[in-house]
Amino acid sequence: MFNLIKARIRHGYQAIPNPLKTQIHPSFPGRPSLSGKADLEALNRLCPVSAFEKKGLDLGKCVFCGLCERRYPDWICFNPDFKIAADKRENLIITPEQATMPPIQAIKGFKHSFAMRNVSAGGCNACELELGASNNVNFDIGRYGIEIVASPRHADAVIVTGPISKNMADALHATWQATPQPRYLILCGSCAISGGVFSNSVQLDRSFLSHWQACLYIPGCPAHPLSIVHGIHSLMGAK
Amino acid sequence: MEKRDEMLNPYMIQNLDQLEFSEFRQKLQQLMEAGYSPLQYFGSPEGILYSLMGKSDCLELLSTAFPNTRIYPSLSKEYPAFNMFERLLHEQYNIHPEGHPWLKAVRSQLPGENAHSDYSFLSDDSSLLHEVGVGPVHAGVIEPGHFRFICRGETVEHLEIQLGFQHRGLEQLMLQGDFKEKTALAESIAGDTAVGHCLAYCCLIEQLADIQPKGREIRIIALELERIAMHLADLSALAGDVAYIMGQNFFAAIRTTIINSSLAICGSRFGKRWMTPGGVNYAITKQQARVLESTLQKARTQIIDCAEAMFANSSVVTRFDDTGVLKLQDALALGLSGITAKASGMIVDARMDYPCIENSNFVALTQSSGDVYARAYLRYQEILQSLQMILSEINQIDFQQAISTPINSLAPNSICSSIVEGWRGRIVHTAKTDAEGKPIWYRITDPSLINWQALALVMRGTAISDFPICNKSFDLSYCGSDL
Amino acid sequence: MSIGFLILFLAIIPALWKRSGLFSILWLLGSGIIAFEYLEVIYSRTVQDFMISFPYPIGTANIGISKLSAFFGTVFAIGLPLGMLYGHFYLKQHPSEGIRSHLFWLGILGLSMHGILWMKHSLLFLMVWELMSISSFFCVIHDRQQSLKAGLNYIITMQIGAAFLMVGFGLMFILTGSFDFNGLENMPRLPMYLLLIGFAFKAGFVPLASWLPQAHPVAPAHVSGMMSGLMIKAGLYGIILILLTNAFSLWEILVFCLLSIISAFWGVIHAMVSTNIKKVLAYSSIENIGIIGIGLCVGLLGKDAGIPAMATLGFAGAFLHIFFHSMFKALLFYLSGNVLVASHTLEIDKLGGLAKSMPFTAVYFLVGTIAISALPLGNGFISEFTILYGIFHAMGANDLPAMVFGAVLLSVLAFVGALALIAFSKLFAIIFLGEARQEEARNAQECPRGMRIPQLVLGLGILATGGIANLGLRFVKPILRWMALDMTMIRDFQTTLNQVSIVLAIVVLLSALLYLIRRMCVRESISATWGCGYQKPNPRMQYGSYAFVHPLSYFLKPFILFSKKQKQGDMAKGINPINSMEAVDPIFKYIVEPVSKAMSWFFELFSHIHNGKTNSYIAWCLGFLILIIIWVLGVR
Secondary structure, X not given: OHHHHHHHHHHOOOOOOOOOOOOOOOOOOOOEEEOOOOOHHHHHHHOOOOOOOOOOEEOOOOOOOOHHHHHOOOOEEEOOOOOOOEOOHHHHEEOOOOOOOOOOOOOXXXXXXXXXXXXXXXXXXXXXXXXXXOOOOOOOHHHHOEEEOOOHHHOOEEEEEOXXXXXXXXXXXXXXXXXXXXXXEEEEOHHHHHOHHHOOOOOEOXXXXXXXXXXXXXXXXXXXXXXXXXXXXXXXXXX | OOOOOOOOOOEXXXXXXXXOHHHHHHHHHHHHHOOOEEEEEEEOOOXXXXXXXXXXXXXXXEEEEOOOOOEEEOOOOOOHHHHHHHHHHHHHHOOEEXXXXXXXXXXXXXXXXXXXXXXXXXXXXXXXXXXXXXXXXXXXXXXXXXXXXXXXXXXXXEEEEEOOOOOOOHHHHOOOOOHHHOHHHHHOOOHHHHHHHHXXXXXXXXXXXXXXXXXXXXXXXXXXXXHHHHHXXXXXXXXXXXXXXHHHHHHHHHHHXXXXXXXXXXXXXXXXXXEEXXXXXXXXXHHHHHHHHHHHHXXXXXXXXXXXXXXXXXXXXXXXXXXXXXXXXXXXXXXXXXXXXXXXXXXXXXHHHOOOXXXXXXXXXXXXXXXXXXXXXXXXXXXXXXXXXXXXXXXXXXXXXXXXXXXXXXXXXXXXXXXXXXXXXXXXXXXXXXXXXXXXXXXXXXXXXXXXXXXXXXXXXXXXXHHHHHHHHHOOOHHHHHO | OHHHHHHHHHOHHHHHOOOHHHHHHHHHHHHHHHHHHHHHHHHOOOOEEEEEEOOOOOOEEEEEEOHHHHHHHHHHHHHHHHHHHHHHHHHHHOOOOOHHHHXXXXXXXXXXXXXXXHEOEHHHHHHHHHHHHHHHHHHHOOOHHXXXXXXXXXXXXXXXXXXXXXXXXXXXXXXXOOOEHHHHOOOOHHHHHHHHHHHHHHHOOOOOOOOHHHHHHHOOHHHHHHHHHHHHHHHHHHHHHHHHHOXXXXXXXXXXXXXXXXXXXXXXXXXXXXXXXXXXXXXXXXXXXXXHHHHHHHHHHHHHHOOHXXXXXXXXXXXXXXXXXXXXXHHHHHHHHHHHHHHOOOEHHHOOOHHHHOHHHHHHHHHHHHHHOOOOOOHHHHHHHHHHHHHHHHHHOOOHHHHHHHHHXXXXXXXXXXXXXXXXXXXXXXXXXOOOOOHHHHOOOOOOHHHHHHHHHHHHHHHHHHHOOHHHHHHHHHHHHHOOOOOOOHHHHHHHHHHHHHXXXXXHHHHHHHHHHHHHHOOOOOOOOOOOOOXXXXXXXXXXXXXXXXXXXXXXXXXXXXXXXXXXXXXXXXXOOEEEEEEEOXXXXXHHHHHHHHHHHHHHOOHHHOOOOHHHHHHHHHHHHHHHHHHHHHHO
């Protein structure tokens, strides 16, 4: 037991005091700054997921591989800003010279607690690990009343990670149907938002998303726990 | 451009002799008797059956055409190591291995069935038995899979695992686009083994391009950092499952410091975007090396403190000890790799058997009891070993050296295999190029594909309440097996 | 009184014409009248006593009822008509031959049950007792194919019991010179023990209860209900009669205590592992007889140790349990009849999900489960609470044997109660909850209204006597007073029971209120049970009856004998080759069966006498005559 006490004392205080206002390491690729001079077509040809098709960089498709930043550092750079979640799909498109992300509209009634049921719909497990990590002693989303529950019956929202493979489509649908109203859909990670690196695969079945509208999109590959915390916290509307 | 050092792994061959089927089978049997095990055994769209056989310091690739009748006597009866491969062969190419003990679908459905959900589980109508089915949507934040237990009371008599829920068609996606620019896809084979799979892909490309990659030390550091991070995640999860909350929180917090070290260097906590064919994308500067060193030294003391406390705790040991025992002969027969095999006493590690990065004095660690305790303790030992490796590699980094070389063209008409020891076990990537250097097929074998059989085996006779710790003690990849 | 009995006699006439409806109505009418008369006897000071002359050898027989008989009579008068009514509707669902004789014997059974209570002359008593056994045998073997073996086992066991009674009463006659029941007072030990054993056969104390779990499953539901609920109590009537008229030493009470504890324990653990509904209920009857025995022991101990509260409450609890057990056991048996009619099987591993298709049966089964597990709101709680309260008084007193006994009985009652709860939760859960395991259960439908009427009455009666806690006690108090027990603390006890009632009422009202509020405020939507998103679930993916009790089987192994059936194992796939495991009655297997086999073997040695040849028969007769003549002339 004394070993344990010694270990605990040496362990110290690990929690991040305020995850919403903390500074992340400068290497973290967060919100990009796209220069006005950038040639979007050249960038699009380079990009493994063709994220520059629309008028800017689509964060919903971006896998943050850094290829564009390394090849054309004058045109694009990724800032260590993890607040990249959005409540509308259009808001994820970063146009040239855009300096901030549009604010997230909160949903009513969830100021102090929010229960989520995760459906891992065919991803690579990185987003699941990050979602699980947001529960740990460092990020501790529990302090905001956000919890991940075991049954969809207890959930307010279904948070989807992964590109929704064919074999998981029915299970996702069943989970959604089992969640009582009012229910919300959150898409976490670029695979969930747009299919990510798998978007060309014939083994996906993303028809679920054509029926149901998501209320929060958290980009990233994988989505960083701080992005997840920030995104859901803004959705809850607490101060 | 530097010429490549001569190494066994990656293994490249052009103009492979295609054997007669009987000769192929005889050769396979000879190799199996000589102690080889099948690293890969698969069919290809050209109608050729390949088998990559490996033993410590030896690799051999055999090939033959598909039998005309598409039926052949199964190898799995004598050599269970071929079991999963033959099932995959049947599913993908409708080749029937006669006498296979149990031909079931692996990732989608068997030829002749309609849907993935048509999988028929073993059933018994005795009134003493009942079934328990969990998944695909599991209670925690983990990947999907369906586990069907046949239980007699609280004891599991039989476990059957249906995977394939995460089948994304990776092997097809690898063939699309520029073959040299597939790092983002390779990293997403299994996101928690991003460095492992990406390294296998990069080594394969480098071998095909015949160039010597740069950043050797950085690659070793990245691979070992990933190993340490995921072993810590496993220890944390195991501690959580036996209600040793101190362990759960400590290990998770220490893991954060480790993966934040990855983040500091390459921008990703999982080591994504770090490797590239030809070298690495992000260097470690002198400053970063110093920070990394001190972080790891601090982590090392904390890990030793916490692990010693956990493994001395009697409630933890009671749960772990003698639970989910995997016998050595079963591990050998199935051809397992990684912690799953090493904890039962099997001496197998690709860093020792076929190193892809030169490291002459690596010795694989093993345990002998094969239970959950052995797997947990071995993880702790491997963490310390990896920490030692990183600390010695940091001292050898040449900070002035370039970190990557460009790749130009890939060798045509070649078959190339690369093998990397990921943190779960042996990763094998094999590809064949056509006359223009474009890939014809790309086969990925994650260690989980084979290791899942071990979980089904150890659960027999165990109480169903021990399933979570058995499952977490193996911590196998659902997506790596599903591709 | 005579009017009532006349009506019951007349009921035999429609029985002979297969008019079961009229039969039941006459029984209802007659029993109603009789019940009122019995109650009058209990509450008033009048005693009905007749002396009737019978020809030799009976002589002048005393026929009448005491308060004790009146108590049992009321229990019978409430239970029997409900059983007959249920039988009428049940037999309509199960048409078969022999209804005429079945109804006839049912009528005789009912009459003989009442008759026992009136006979105070041992010969007449024995005659009516035998009539009761024989008529119940004929009722049991109604479904002739399956039930013959169990029925024969039953009647033979009853005859053995009757033999004990005959010897006992015979000894009593020799010692006192009269057949009158007055001779039961202060009897010498041997005839008393013989009589007790004889009655114990009928009551169902272990080790004499092997017939119970065999006879009940094969008998039709209404017969099982009446036998378990009422006929067993006839055995208890005899035992109590002897207990009241004799004094016992501490050792004898100890033996009785031990037998009761063993019965309770034995019954409940076999109930836990059985998979046939009626077998579970039969073993549970053995358990409840054990509990009643424990109550009687508490009473006797109180008398012996001089703790009046313990004595009164012990006997009060025993009587209450006799009354309440007849209600909830009958209810459960009738409900099992519902299940049988709806799904054609009594094996619980074939059932499942019946709560959706048979909601009435499910709700009343729940009421029965609550009662039998001694949970509050059920009347089993009141009777066991009374017994426990009696034991508490023992713990406070200074008498060492009483304290030790009290502690042991307390733990046994608690343990047995917990195991009963497990057994019945398992029964309820596997039959009604979850999903239908096999075809029969999938097509089940709720039973016609007629079958539900007696169940409704019993269910409401259970809730009434469970909720209004003093209801049963008011019925039992005159008996206690008649037994010359101290009634001073009854008032305090009744106050306690009032408090229990008030608390229960508050809880029920609050729950109902909350439920209604929730109904009004929350809109409900119904969707499929959450199954982890799996698309092809099957009915095997739910708990089975074995799984329910498996964790306990570790402790039960030394107490239960299992017979295991092996099959071809599939060790490659890991399935253990034991296909089924059934609990076997060791007393039957190791004592009764070998003895009967030995007897058959012995008699078969003489079988060659039956060779069909008239010559040899004449030769045997001749031989016998010669021997007799030699013996009479020569030896004498």
